[in-house]
Amino acid sequence: MTNYILINIAEICGVLVLYFAAAWSARRIVWQYNIIYRILNFLEDTSMLWMPLLLTGIFLWNTFRTLKKPLLYLDRIVEESGKLADPSRGTISLPQDLESVEYQMNMIRARALENRRRAEEAEQRKNDMVVYLAHDLKTPLTSVIGYLSLLDEETDLPEEQRRKFVSVALNKAYRLEDLINEF
Structure with a gap:
């Protein structure tokens, strides 16, 4: 002025x-x-x-x-x-008089891109965890359903075989409950 x-x-x-x-x-x-x-x-x-x-x-x-x-x-x-959060565009370039503003904007851009990368990694870890969790829950549930289906369909099973199937189904149900309680 x-x-x-x-x-x-x-x-x-x-x-x-x-x-x-x-x-x-x-x-x-x-x-x-x-x-x-x-x-x-x-x-x-x-x-x-x-x-x-x-x-x-x-x-x-x-x-x-x-x-x-x-x-x-x-x-x-x-x-x-417009380049602040777009990784496909180059770094920010301003006239010499605005060198400090250029530096600050490039730092903000770097932080924004890093935060975006971290968010994508967190999203991927969450998706992987959901897949593993679904698999871990499905395995004991399939066993429980299988043994209970056998008990339901086979009426002439010997008592010892029936108790064994009930015991296995109950153990798998407890395992399923433990997995659910972990989350």
Whole structure:
């Protein structure tokens, strides 16, 4: 902001110095018959009109130029922020003036990609655990169903065989209960 004010003051002072130098020069030389004299005389006579317009124009031009740069930087930051969580796009690259912002955005991008990778790994571990759990639960359940089906279908089984099947089915049911209680 200080540079902006100093630039405006310097340019306004420059215009004023040029104006007064031209006015001083015009008075020192006899120019009455020259076209330049008439133009300078006209400019001096109308200086109260065009001088404020010129100074306002310089001020507005500097203001526009000064505000344009941060807005262009902001556009670039918004454009590059699309790369924050997308691993297929390259690293973030900003102009030299925004080097610290570029570094911070690349650090955020690295953390986001690392968090994404960890989340995918956790999801895969969860899916693997569900598959193993389903297998571990299905094995004793299949045994229980098999033995109970045999007991249901075979009515003429000897008592000792029947007790053995009931015992195996009961042990498998307890094993299934233990597996369920682990989670």
